[in-house]
Amino acid sequence: MNAFPPERHRTLYDKLWEAHVVCEREDGTTLLYVDRHLLHEVSTPQSFVALDRRGLKPRRPEANLAVPDNAVPTVGRDRPIADPQARAQTARLVENVGKHGIPFITLDDPRHGIVHVVGPEQGFTLPGITLACGDSHTSTHGAFGALAFGVGASECGIVMAAQALPQKRARTTGVEVTGTLAPGVTAKDLALALIAQIGANGAAGHAIEYRGAVISALSMEERMTLCNMAIEAGARVALIAPGEVTFAYLEGRPMAPKGAAWDAALAHWRSLPSDEGALYDREVTLDAAAVGPFVTWGTSPEDALPSDAFLPEPGERPRIARALDYMGLSAGAPLEGTPIDTVFIGSCTNGRLAELRAAATVLKGRRIAPGVRALAVPGSGLVKRQAEEEGLDRVFLDAGFEWREAGCSMCVAVNGDRLEPGQRSASTSNRNFEGRQGRGGRTHLLSPAMAAAAALTGCLTDIRKLEPSA
Amino acid sequence: MSAPLTRLDSRAIHLPETNIDTDVIFPARFLLKIDREGMDDCLFRDWRIGMDGASLGHAFDDPALREVQVLIAGAGFGCGSSREQAVWALVDWGIRLVIVPDFGDIFAGNALRNGLLCLPLPAAQSADLGARAEAGAVFTLDLPARRLSIGAEQIATLDLGEAEVQAFAEGWDEIDVILNRDLAEIRLFEARHRSSQPWLVDLS
Ligand code: SF4
Numbered sequence: 035m036n037a038f039p040p041e042r043h044r045t046l047y048d049k050l051w052e053a054h055v056v057c058e059r060e061d062g063t064t065l066l067y068v069d070r071h072l073l074h075e076v077s078t079p080q081s082f083v084a085l086d087r088r089g090l091k092p093r094r095p096e097a098n099l100a101v102p103d104n105a106v107p108t109v110g111r112d113r114p115i116a117d118p119q120a121r122a123q124t125a126r127l128v129e130n131v132g133k134h135g136i137p138f139i140t141l142d143d144p145r146h147g148i149v150h151v152v153g154p155e156q157g158f159t160l161p162g163i164t165l166a167c168g169d170s171h172t173s174t175h176g177a178f179g180a181l182a183f184g185v186g187a188s189e190c191g192i193v194m195a196a197q198a199l200p201q202k203r204a205r206t207t208g209v210e211v212t213g214t215l216a217p218g219v220t221a222k223d224l225a226l227a228l229i230a231q232i233g234a235n236g237a238a239g240h241a242i243e244y245r246g247a248v249i250s251a252l253s254m255e256e257r258m259t260l261c262n263m264a265i266e267a268g269a270r271v272a273l274i275a276p277g278e279v280t281f282a283y284l285e286g287r288p289m290a291p292k293g294a295a296w297d298a299a300l301a302h303w304r305s306l307p308s309d310e311g312a313l314y315d316r317e318v319t320l321d322a323a324a325v326g327p328f329v330t331w332g333t334s335p336e337d338a339l340p341s342d343a344f345l346p347e348p349g350e351r352p353r354i355a356r357a358l359d360y361m362g363l364s365a366g367a368p369l370e371g372t373p374i375d376t377v378f379i380g381s382c383t384n385g386r387l388a389e390l391r392a393a394a395t396v397l398k399g400r401r402i403a404p405g406v407r408a409l410a411v412p413g414s415g416l417v418k419r420q421a422e423e424e425g426l427d428r429v430f431l432d433a434g435f436e437w438r439e440a441g442c443s444m445c446v447a448v449n450g451d452r453l454e455p456g457q458r459s460a461s462t463s464n465r466n467f468e469g470r471q472g473r474g475g476r477t478h479l480l481s482p483a484m485a486a487a488a489a490l491t492g493c494l495t496d497i498r499k500l501e502p503s504a
Numbered sequence: 505m506s507a508p509l510t511r512l513d514s515r516a517i518h519l520p521e522t523n524i525d526t527d528v529i530f531p532a533r534f535l536l537k538i539d540r541e542g543m544d545d546c547l548f549r550d551w552r553i554g555m556d557g558a559s560l561g562h563a564f565d566d567p568a569l570r571e572v573q574v575l576i577a578g579a580g581f582g583c584g585s586s587r588e589q590a591v592w593a594l595v596d597w598g599i600r601l602v603i604v605p606d607f608g609d610i611f612a613g614n615a616l617r618n619g620l621l622c623l624p625l626p627a628a629q630s631a632d633l634g635a636r637a638e639a640g641a642v643f644t645l646d647l648p649a650r651r652l653s654i655g656a657e658q659i660a661t662l663d664l665g666e667a668e669v670q671a672f673a674e675g676w677d678e679i680d681v682i683l684n685r686d687l688a689e690i691r692l693f694e695a696r697h698r699s700s701q702p703w704l705v706d707l708s
Binding site for chain 2: 053056057060061062065067069076077079080084088090093104105117119120122123126160162163168169170184185186187188189191192195196197198200233234235238239265266268270291295296298299302334336352353356446447448455465467468469470473474
C-alpha cells in the first residue's frame, strides 16, 4: 500500500469548500461553516422572526453586516422614507439589528450603499472566506476568491443562529477566457456573451471559475461584474483566483486584516488558486476577441446578442415569440436603432467608480437625446463621493442625467425609481425579466459605455460607431 | 410552517414556458411586505391580473383548478432572485409538487425548507406530463413509497433520503436540528479555524 495518497490537484472551489466543512451528514449534505453574512432589509424580516420565535441570538453578531439598499429612495434622503412599506421595512431592519447587536450601516452613513458594493469596499469581503447573503448576486464576492452564495430567508436565519449551513457540494465549470478584449468591449459584454452561450440556467448546480490571461488582467470592478452576472447563467457561485490585483485592492480597507495578520492572510491567500492540472467537471472556452458589445433584446439575460445583430425569428420557439411580444419588438428587425426612453446606470453589476468613469468618458461635453430620462445611481456613498471629487457628477448633470444617492434603485424598482408600463430602458443592471424594472417595463441590458451611448442617441447604439465628440 | 406532506392526489397546472423566474412568480413590488400574509395573492400576479385589474384568464385564476397541488413547467424554473417569497406564495396557494426539467439552485433550496417538493424530470417527459395534465390527469404522490403515478401507471421514483421524507412528513425545523445535533462540531470547527485563519474569527 502506498504510504502517501497520490497528490490531488485541487481547484480553488475544492480548497474553499474543504476548508469550511464542519461535518458531513449521512444524507449527502455537508454542514458548511459560514464566515460572514451580509444582510439587507428585503430578505431578512422573516429570518429574524425565526430567531425570535426560538429566543435565539445570532451566534457571532460581529460576523454580520447589515445595509438597507433595495427599498431606499435615491432622492430626498434628508426626509423620512415616503413609502410606508419601504419605511416600515427599513425600520424593521434597524430594530432587528439593534436588538441583536449586528453591525449596521445607516442610510446617512457615508459608507452606505448596495451590499455587494459595500462588502468589498469595507474589506468585509476577503479571499478564502465563505460569505452568504439573502440575495442571489452574492456571487459578486467570488471576484475575491471567496466562496460566496445567495441564500433564501430561511437560510439567513440558519446562518445567524448557527454560523453554518447545510449545503450540497457544487460541480465545477472552468470558463477559460482566451484572446484579448477589443476596445469598447467590457466585462459586462463578456458576461452577457457567456450567458448567451450556455443559457440562463446553463450552469445550475455548478460553481463557475473564470480563468485565463484575460481574467488575470481584469480590474477588481470588472471581476465583480463578471462574477455578479454568473447567477444569470444559473451559477450560484462564481470564482476568480485571488492575486496581486486582489491584494492591492484590499490592503488598508477598514475591515481587512492589518500588520502581522495581513501578512499571514496574504500567505494563505496565495495558496488558494487552483493547482496546475486541477480538473473541472466541465470546461467552457470563451474567445474574448470574438466578443463585441452585447445587448439583450428579450426577457431573460440569455436573450443577448451582439449589438449589430438582428432579432430572432421565433419559429417553433414560443418563448421567443412571447419575449418579442412583451418587448414590443418585431422578429428579424435590427437590434441597433431601437428607441429607448430611459437610461439607468448603476446597480451592483455596474455601479462602481470605474463604470461611472467609463460612462462619463462617453458623455463628456455632450447632451442626452431629447425625451430621454437618464439616471446615474452610484453603488455606494463612497463611490458617489469619489466620483464627485473627480467631477463626474458634473459630467452626468451637464449631459442631462440625474445624479442620485446610492442604492439599488431601478435595478429592482421597489424604491420608487421605475419604468412605467411600455417604457423601454437601456440599463446596466443584471435582469431583464418581465416587470423587473416596473410592471410592463422593457429592459435592455448592456455595459455602462453602451448605456451612455444610448442616452446620447436615444436608441440602442454600438459604442464603436458613436461619432467622437467634437 | 407548511402542512405535512406524505401523499397527494391532484390534477396539475401546466405552464410550458421555460426560465420562469422568481420575479414572474412573485413580482418585486410585493417584496416590501414584512409579514407572510397574503403571499398567494401575489403569485404570478402580472400573468394573472391585467393593468386594469381584470383577470387575464391564467390557469392560476381558473376556479376549476383552485384545488390543484401540482405544477408542471419548463426548464429553468425559479431562476433569478433568491426571494423565498416565490416559494411561500406557491405553497400558500396550495402547490406542493413542482415538476420541471431543472430548477434555479437557490429556489430548490428554498423549496426544500418549505415543504415544496421539486421533482426534476427530463424535458420530453415533463412536456408529456404537461400535456396529460391539460387533459385532466390526476397525479398521485406517495412520499413514503417515493412514487409518483397517474392511476396505476408509475411515472417516476423520487430520489429522496429518509431524512427528507421525514422532514416533508413532519415539517422542517432545521435550526433546531442543527443546534441540537451539530453545535459541538461547530465549536470544534471554530477552534480549528481560529488557529489556521485567526483574522477571520477574531473580528473587532
Ligand atoms: S443592485 Fe439589483 S441585483 Fe444588486 S443587490 Fe440591488 S437589487 Fe439586487
